[in-house]
Amino acid sequence: MKQFSFVIALLLALSLGAAAERPLPHAQDRPNFLFIVADDLSAEAVGTYGNDVCRTPHLDRLAEAGVRFDAAYCQYPVCGASRASFMSGLYPETTGFLGNNYIYGSYRAMNEAFADHPSIGGFLRRNGYVSTRVSKIYHMGVPGGIEAGEPGGDDPDSWDRAFDVWAPETGSVGAFSSLSPNVAHWGSSFVKVVVPDGESSTQADEMAVTQAISIMETRARHRNKTNRMKPGDPLFLAVGLVRPHVPLVAPERFFEMYDPKDMELPFVPENDFEDVPKANQGKANATSYQMDEDTAKEALAAYYASVTYMDEQVGRLLDALDRLEMSDNTVVVFISDHGWLLGEHGSWQKPSLFEPACRVPLIIRAPGFEGSAGKATSGLTELIDLYPTFADFAGLGEAVPERVQGRSLMPLLADPSGVSWTAEAAYSVMAQRKTVQRSVRTERYRYSRYDTGEEELYDHETDPGEYTNQVVNPEYAQDLARLREVMDRIETE
Numbered sequence: 001m002k003q004f005s006f007v008i009a010l011l012l013a014l015s016l017g018a019a020a021e022r023p024l025p026h027a028q029d030r031p032n033f034l035f036i037v038a039d040d041l042s043a044e045a046v047g048t049y050g051n052d053v054c055r056t057p058h059l060d061r062l063a064e065a066g067v068r069f070d071a072a073y074c075q076y077p078v079c080g081a082s083r084a085s086f087m088s089g090l091y092p093e094t095t096g097f098l099g100n101n102y103i104y105g106s107y108r109a110m111n112e113a114f115a116d117h118p119s120i121g122g123f124l125r126r127n128g129y130v131s132t133r134v135s136k137i138y139h140m141g142v143p144g145g146i147e148a149g150e151p152g153g154d155d156p157d158s159w160d161r162a163f164d165v166w167a168p169e170t171g172s173v174g175a176f177s178s179l180s181p182n183v184a185h186w187g188s189s190f191v192k193v194v195v196p197d198g199e200s201s202t203q204a205d206e207m208a209v210t211q212a213i214s215i216m217e218t219r220a221r222h223r224n225k226t227n228r229m230k231p232g233d234p235l236f237l238a239v240g241l242v243r244p245h246v247p248l249v250a251p252e253r254f255f256e257m258y259d260p261k262d263m264e265l266p267f268v269p270e271n272d273f274e275d276v277p278k279a280n281q282g283k284a285n286a287t288s289y290q291m292d293e294d295t296a297k298e299a300l301a302a303y304y305a306s307v308t309y310m311d312e313q314v315g316r317l318l319d320a321l322d323r324l325e326m327s328d329n330t331v332v333v334f335i336s337d338h339g340w341l342l343g344e345h346g347s348w349q350k351p352s353l354f355e356p357a358c359r360v361p362l363i364i365r366a367p368g369f370e371g372s373a374g375k376a377t378s379g380l381t382e383l384i385d386l387y388p389t390f391a392d393f394a395g396l397g398e399a400v401p402e403r404v405q406g407r408s409l410m411p412l413l414a415d416p417s418g419v420s421w422t423a424e425a426a427y428s429v430m431a432q433r434k435t436v437q438r439s440v441r442t443e444r445y446r447y448s449r450y451d452t453g454e455e456e457l458y459d460h461e462t463d464p465g466e467y468t469n470q471v472v473n474p475e476y477a478q479d480l481a482r483l484r485e486v487m488d489r490i491e492t493e
Contacts, residue, residue: 030128030394031367032219032235032330034317035120037137038310039079039245040350041336043361045307053264054304055257058315059363062334066365067416068376069409073426073441074338074383077350077357080139080153082337082383087119087138087158089387089404091427098431100139106155117403120387121158121236127396129236132215133162135208136240143169143187143247146204160230163211167204170247174199179299180289188349190289190299191247192255200251205241209313212239213320220324234394241313244306244340248299254309258301265296265343267465272345275469277454279435280354283347291348300342331393332365335383344465351430353439353448353456355466358428366393369413377416380423380443385409425486440486447483457483 043049047056048063049070075085080100081092084107092098095107095114104110108117118126125131133154136142140152149166156162170176174195183189200206219235243249273281285291291299314334321327339357341347350357360383365373384406391400392408411420425440439448439456446466448456457480458466470476 030234032326033124033129033237033390033393034321034330034332035236035238035390036314036317036332036334037083037238037240038334038336038361039136039142039240039242040338040340041244041307041310041361042340042342042356043336043359044342044356045244045304045340046361048363049361053258053262055308056311058311058318059334059361062314062318062332062365063363063376064374066332066363066374067369067372067413069362069364069381069412070376070378071426071441071443072335072360072362072381072383073358073428074336074360075428077338077352077428077430079337083138084153086335086337086383086386087121087155088114088117089120089384089401089406090114090117091384091405092429094403094405098429101153105153106138106158108155108157114403117401119155119158120390121238122155123387123396123399123401124236124390124394125158125160127394127399128230128233129394130161130219130230130233131159131236132238133159134212134215134237134239135163135165135204136242137238141187142204142242142245146242147171163208165204165207165211165242167207167242168202169193169204169249172199172203172249174252179295179302180291182290183288187246189246190291190302190348192298192302193247193249194255195249195251197251197253203249205243205310205313208239208241209316212237212317216320216324216326220326236390239317241310243310243313244303248302248306250302250305250309254305255302257308258304260294260298260301263297263300263304265293265300268343268346269467272467275471276345277448277450277452277456279432279437279450279452279454280352280448280456281347282432283341283349283352285343285346285348289348296343299348303342328367331367331390332363333386333390334361334363335386336360351432353428353430353437353446355441355446355458355460355464358426358439358441364389364409364413366413372413372416375416377412377418377421378443379412379416379418379421380426380441381409381412382406382426425490427490438487438491440483440490442483442486445479445483447480447487449484449487455480 084097097107121131179190388408430437435451457470
């Protein structure tokens with residue numbers, strides 16, 4: 001659907017004064033990559049994105065040294081399909097990987113037509129990188145598979161080495177409580193696990209980061225020595241953090257930071273769902289979770305505790321880069337696989353086409369772009385844009401498979417103001433309840449369309465909370481017609 005050549009990206013970067021030169025001719029000159037993927041993290045819960053309650057000091061410092069993307073969107077607001085999409089650089093409907101599809105594993109295993117299409121990790125591995133995975137990058141059961149130490153729906157071709165975390169989750173030492181009595185499956189409800197301080201070393205993200213630091217230590221100290229893992233080649237290290245995915249696990253000290261009584265739930269207008277299609281009401285608290293106000297505040301406080309715990313693990317990774325003197329030659333990319341609803345529209349969790357579920361945090365800190373440090377960009381971006389961006393950093397932009405549908409983010413890193421960046425829309429899709437649900441986000445509007453024929457149109461200039469569906473408002477007739485054309489074009493490309 002969208003292509004952006006390496007040559008154009010390079011010329012734009014040079015014209016905007018980017019310090020880094022590309023392509024990098026020698027393996028030892030190519031940057032390492034630290035790719036951190038959080039799970040179920042709402043941008044609304046991150047300090048640098050404007051949350052003044054939830055504490056995320058390490059993500060905040062990463063943003064201060066890099067570029068924060070304020071208009072980044074996932075292509076599917078559910079774990080499995082989103083991860084398959086950004087790892088392949090392809091829209092979910094292109095590969096047919098819609099939903100979690102845990103039984104199939106990767107998009108390559110599910111669709112034979114893409115068996116030869118490498119993921120980001122596979123592409124870099126074919127081009128001289130040591131590609132490694134720690135914990136959840138593709139989909140795995142959390143909870144469920146992680147308690148069995150399973151690889152989940154992994155793509156072995158992506159990695160030279162992979163490390164699977166085996167963690168107790170709801171079986172952890174500590175206080176366990178369920179907050180949503182109407183949902184039996186712990187992976188779809190609010191479960192709080194308060195782990196005693198000093199007993200957290202068995203938790204998934206602590207173990208994952210300890211292993212990732214060990215990998216960095218080994219590469220830093222044995223870079224020029226003979227060993228079996230291409231000692232002189234650069235590293236692509238993908239680290240999956242499973243928090244703040246439920247169960248909401250954190251050591252006790254993090255829960256003590258957030259008193260449920262102090263939590264403020266989002267404003268929800270009376271009769272908010274009157275103009276919302278039924279297909280976009282599936283995560284409503286009134287029907288799905290049935291938490292009362294006090295319990296909802298407890299769930300929000302627990303989510304924040306889990307987020308801050310995850311943020312601490314990001315800090316451990318950043319500290320290790322500094323200690324090992326790897327920061328100057330390592331591109332750090334932080335994302336979440338999709339967003340999350342935290343009470344907006346009286347709804348919780350992920351499968352939704354409302355803004356908080358589709359918008360994701362994206363932060364990139366890269367050597368050579370120090371002039372952009374601490375800046376934010378409002379340029380529309382998609383997670384499938386990561387594939388060609390990694391390739392450009394590695395000097396491999398011209399080698400990106402033609403099928404890849406994203407485009408390099410280099411111009412926005414060079415000039416976060418977005419003067420040289422044009423993007424018509426960011427696209428998200430869901431397939432559930434026997435309907436396909438599609439949404440496009442432009443600079444001003446969100447337009448969603450359902451197989452049932454129902455539509456939503458929200459004007460973010462006047463209604464950033466998406467409270468009033470303007471589909472039947474004649475004042476928006478021209479804008480609606482244009483957005484329908486945008487959707488039609490995306491669906492047919």
